Amino acid sequence: MNDYLSGLGALLEQYDVLGAFWTNIQLTFWGALFALVIGTMLALMRISPIASLRWAGATYVNVFRNTPLTIIMTFLVLAVWTQLQVSLAADFNSNFFRLAVIGLAVYHAAFVCESIRSGVNTVPLGQAEAARAIGLSFLPAAQLVILPQAFRGAIAPLGNTLIALLKNSTVAAAASVSWETASTMKTMLEFNADYRWEIFALFAIGYVILVIPIGLLTTWLSQRLAVKR
Amino acid sequence: MSSSVLFDAPGPRTRALIRGGNVLGALIALGVLAWLLVQLDAKGQLSWDLWGPAFSARTWEFYLLPGLQNTLQAAAYAIVGALAFGMIFGMGRLSKIAPVRWVSGVVVEFLRAVPVLLMMVFFYGLFGVVLPGVADKAFLAVVVALILYNGSVIAELVRSGVGSLPSGQGEAGLAIGLTDGQTLRSIQLPQALVAMLPAMVSQVVVVLKDSALGSIIGFSELLRSGQIVSSGDGNPLQVLALVAVVFILLNMVLTVVAHRLSKLLSSRTSGLTDEGPGIGNPTVVAGGAGGGAGAV
Numbered sequence: 001m002n003d004y005l006s007g008l009g010a011l012l013e014q015y016d017v018l019g020a021f022w023t024n025i026q027l028t029f030w031g032a033l034f035a036l037v038i039g040t041m042l043a044l045m046r047i048s049p050i051a052s053l054r055w056a057g058a059t060y061v062n063v064f065r066n067t068p069l070t071i072i073m074t075f076l077v078l079a080v081w082t083q084l085q086v087s088l089a090a091d092f093n094s095n096f097f098r099l100a101v102i103g104l105a106v107y108h109a110a111f112v113c114e115s116i117r118s119g120v121n122t123v124p125l126g127q128a129e130a131a132r133a134i135g136l137s138f139l140p141a142a143q144l145v146i147l148p149q150a151f152r153g154a155i156a157p158l159g160n161t162l163i164a165l166l167k168n169s170t171v172a173a174a175a176s177v178s179w180e181t182a183s184t185m186k187t188m189l190e191f192n193a194d195y196r197w198e199i200f201a202l203f204a205i206g207y208v209i210l211v212i213p214i215g216l217l218t219t220w221l222s223q224r225l226a227v228k229r
Numbered sequence: 230m231s232s233s234v235l236f237d238a239p240g241p242r243t244r245a246l247i248r249g250g251n252v253l254g255a256l257i258a259l260g261v262l263a264w265l266l267v268q269l270d271a272k273g274q275l276s277w278d279l280w281g282p283a284f285s286a287r288t289w290e291f292y293l294l295p296g297l298q299n300t301l302q303a304a305a306y307a308i309v310g311a312l313a314f315g316m317i318f319g320m321g322r323l324s325k326i327a328p329v330r331w332v333s334g335v336v337v338e339f340l341r342a343v344p345v346l347l348m349m350v351f352f353y354g355l356f357g358v359v360l361p362g363v364a365d366k367a368f369l370a371v372v373v374a375l376i377l378y379n380g381s382v383i384a385e386l387v388r389s390g391v392g393s394l395p396s397g398q399g400e401a402g403l404a405i406g407l408t409d410g411q412t413l414r415s416i417q418l419p420q421a422l423v424a425m426l427p428a429m430v431s432q433v434v435v436v437l438k439d440s441a442l443g444s445i446i447g448f449s450e451l452l453r454s455g456q457i458v459s460s461g462d463g464n465p466l467q468v469l470a471l472v473a474v475v476f477i478l479l480n481m482v483l484t485v486v487a488h489r490l491s492k493l494l495s496s497r498t499s500g501l502t503d504e505g506p507g508i509g510n511p512t513v514v515a516g517g518a519g520g521g522a523g524a525v
Binding site (some may be wrong): 047048049050051052053055056062063065066067068069070071074075078079080082083084085120128132138142146167168170171173174181182185186189190193196200203204207208211212 | 236252274339342344437440463472477481
C-alpha cells in the first residue's frame with residue numbers, strides 16, 4: 001500500500017499535470033477569444049442583406065464546420081509551418097502554441113457564427129414588426145429590440161461551443177503542443193503502465209471539474225436571461 | 230432566411246446601396262482568394278510537381294482510398310455501437326427506478342465531459358496489455374472511444390427526444406393500462422426516435438470528424454494515410470487539402486440529408502426534429518424529462 005502511494009506520489013512529482021491543464025485552459029481562452037471575434041463577424045455577414053457577404057460567410061462555415069479539427073491542426077504544422085515556412089514566433093514552443101490557437105479559433109468560429117445566428121432565429125418576427133410599427137428605423141430596432149433578445153437566445157449554444165472548445169483543446173497534440181494534457185497523459189501511460197487507470201481517472205476527472213461549472217453557469221445564465229414568451 | 234427578422238423590404242435607394250455593397254463584398258472575397266493564390270504561387274506551391282503526386286493513381290490506390298475505407302469502417306462500427314449504447318443509457322436516464330437513473334446519469338455526464346482524444350489514448354494503451362492478440366489495437370481504441378462519447382450524446386438525444394413529446398402521449402399510454410416501461414417502449418420511444426433522426430445524422434458528421442483523431446494514436450485512417458504518403462513526396466499542403474475536401478464533401482452531403490429529414494419529419498411526429506449543432510454537444514431541450522444537470 002505504501003509502495004503504491006509513494007509510486008503515485010512520485011508520478012505526480014515527475015509530471016506537471018497542473019501545468020498541462022493550465023496549457024489547455026490558455027489554449028481555450030485564446031481560442032475562444034479569437035473564435036468569438038471571427039464568429040461574430042461571420043454571423044453579421046450571414047444575416048446581412050448583402051448576398052455576396054452572406055455567401056462568403058456560408059462558405060466559410062460549411063468548409064470549417066465539416067473539416068475535422070485534427071486535419072486543420074496537422075495542416076497548420078505540416079503545410080503552413082514546415083512547407084510554407086510561416087513562423088509565428090522565434091522559439092518552437094510558442095510557435096506551436098500560436099498555431100494551435102489559430103486552428104482552434106478558425107474551427108470554432110464556424111460554430112460561434114451558427115450559435116449567434118440561432119440566437120437571432122429565436123426572435124419572433126412580430127418583435128421586428130412591432131419595432132417598426134412604433135416608428136423605429138433599422139438601427140434602433142436592431143439595437144433596442146432584436147439584438148438584446150438574440151444575444152440572450154445565443155447563450156446556451158455559445159456555452160456548448162465553449163465546452164466543445166475546451167475539450168477540443170486536446171487536439172493541439174496534433175499541432176505538436178506536446179506539453180498539453182492528451183500528450184502528457186500519453187507519455188505518462190507509456191512509462192507508468194501499472195498506474196494506467198489512475199492516470200486516466202486523474203485527467204478525466206480534471207476535465208469533468210472544468211466542464212461541469214461551464215455547463216451549469218451557461219445553463220443558469222441562459223435560463224435567467226431567457227426572454228419569457 | 231433569418232434576415233427577414235432584421236430587414237424590411239428595401240426601397241429603391243436601399244436596393245441601390247445593397248447592390249453596391251454586393252459588388253464590393255464580392256470584390257473583397259475574390260481579392261482575399263486571389264491574394265492567397267498569389268502567396269502560394271510565390272512559394273511555388275501551385276506547381277504540378279507537388280499537385281501531380283497528390284492526384285496520382287498510386288497515392289489514391291495505395292494510401293488515400295484504403296485510408297478512407299478505414300475511416301468509414303470505424304465510423305460505421307462506432308455509430309452502430311453508439312446507437313445501442315445511447316438507447317440503453319437513454320432509457321436508463323428515463324427509468325422510474327432512481328438508482329438506475331442516477332447511475333445512467335453519472336455515466337452519461339462523465340463520458341460527455343471527457344475529451345474523446347483522452348479516451349482514445351487511454352484505450353490504445355489499455356488494449357496493448359489486455360488484448361495482446363488483437364492486430365489493430367488503434368482501430369479498436371478509436372471505435373470504443375467513439376462509441377462511448379457519441380453513445381452518451383445519443384443517450385441525451387433520446388432523453389430530450391422523449392422529453393419534447395407532448396405529455397399527453399405518455400398520459401394516454403398510462404390511461405389505457407400500460408406500465409411505465411411499456412409506455413416508454415411502445416409509445417414514446419418510437420416517436421422520439423423518428424424525431425431525433427435528423428440529429429442522429431448530424432451526429433454521424435461528428436463521428437466522421439472525430440475518427441480523424443485516430444491519426445494521433447497511429448490508426449491508418451484517411452488523414453494518417455495522407456500524412457504518410459505526403460511525407461514521402463514532400464507535399465503535405467496539397468495532399469492534406471485533398472483529404473480535407475473529401476471530408477468536407479462527405480459531411481456536407483450528410484448535413485443536407487439531416488436538413489431535409491428535419492423538414493420532412495417535422496410534419497410527421499409530435500416531437501422536435503432539430504438537426505443539432507454538429508459539434509457533439511446538443512442543446513438539451515428545455516423541460517426535458519427527468520432532472521438532469523442540463524447542457525453539460
